[in-house]
Amino acid sequence: MIADLLGRADTYEFNRLLHEHTSYSQVGVFPDFGQSSYTRCNYQDSETRFETESQRVGICIDCVKEDIESLGFPYWRRDHRYVEVCAKHNTILLRQCPICRHDIRYHRQGYGHDLLWVGCKGSYVHQCEPTKNPHEYKLTFARIFAEIGESKFAVDLESVIEHLAGQANKMALEGSISEEELMAINWRLKNSKGITDTWLKYRPDDRYSHNIIEVIAMLYGSFAALLDSLRQTDKLVRNIDDLMRVEYQDRY
Ligand SMILES: [Zn+2]
Numbered sequence: 651m652i653a654d655l656l657g658r659a660d661t662y663e664f665n666r667l668l669h670e671h672t673s674y675s676q677v678g679v680f681p682d683f684g685q686s687s688y689t690r691c692n693y694q695d696s697e698t699r700f701e702t703e704s705q706r707v708g709i710c711i712d713c714v715k716e717d718i719e720s721l722g723f724p725y726w727r728r729d730h731r732y733v734e735v736c737a738k739h740n741t742i743l744l745r746q747c748p749i750c751r752h753d754i755r756y757h758r759q760g761y762g763h764d765l766l767w768v769g770c771k772g773s774y775v776h777q778c779e780p781t782k783n784p785h786e787y788k789l790t791f792a793r794i795f796a797e798i799g800e801s802k803f804a805v806d807l808e809s810v811i812e813h814l815a816g817q818a819n820k821m822a823l824e825g826s827i828s829e830e831e832l833m834a835i836n837w838r839l840k841n842s843k844g845i846t847d848t849w850l851k852y853r854p855d856d857r858y859s860h861n862i863i864e865v866i867a868m869l870y871g872s873f874a875a876l877l878d879s880l881r882q883t884d885k886l887v888r889n890i891d892d893l894m895r896v897e898y899q900d901r902y
């Protein structure tokens with residue numbers, strides 16, 4: 651098991667590893683009602699997670715340039731696999747090699763992971779020009795994705811969905827969103843309930859996360875603003891650290 655090799659075999663350390671280095675954080679932040687552990691299942695099968703995550707890649711040329719200036723070498727970022735723009739630079743993420751235009755996943759061996767370090771045809775990624783994203787909603791989406799991935803807090807999925815639905819209704823009554831927008835939000839919230847069925851092999855491209863993030867973006871603009879609003883209600887915002895200390899117990 652990878653966690654054993656890295657010396658992080660205990661529950662807390664393993665969950666920290668999941669939270670900081672895999673996209674499981676996108677669902678770990680939304681536990682089920684009454685769930686006291688960070689994960690929704692045992693993690694015996696965890697190596698599959700780490701493996702499947704590496705098969706998708708996205709490159710921000712500005713991040714690569716910064717890495718080379720500050721560290722001397724670039725590294726891959728977890729979130730760039732699942733969003734369209736870099737949350738830090740608002741740069742459009744590359745799925746194709748900027749030099750030969752090949753899909754990065756099939757760029758030589760190892761899902762193209764060597765592209766950052768060895769370049770292509772004698773050129774390097776950091777020598778290419780980045781393209782800025784003109785769409786505000788794509789940047790908001792990427793920022794919320796990053797906020798959830800780094801969140802120190804968790805809130806029950808059921809409570810979040812109920813809270814978001816309440817806010818959407820309120821805004822519709824006030825006329826700040828249209829009936830069509832309200833219907834679209836409710837449809838997305840219904841899909842978000844699928845997060846409950848996620849096991850460790852979950853990936854955000856399974857779309858549940860996309861739905862809930864889009865609703866948070868439309869109603870609050872940031873995950874922090876949603877948390878602030880939840881704190882003003884009776885809905886429980888928990889420390890993610892507390893969940894990470896608890897080993898998963900089969901409840902059935
Ligand atoms: Zn970047």
Ligand SMILES: [Zn+2]
Binds near residue numbers: 747749750757771
């Ligand atoms: Zn290439």
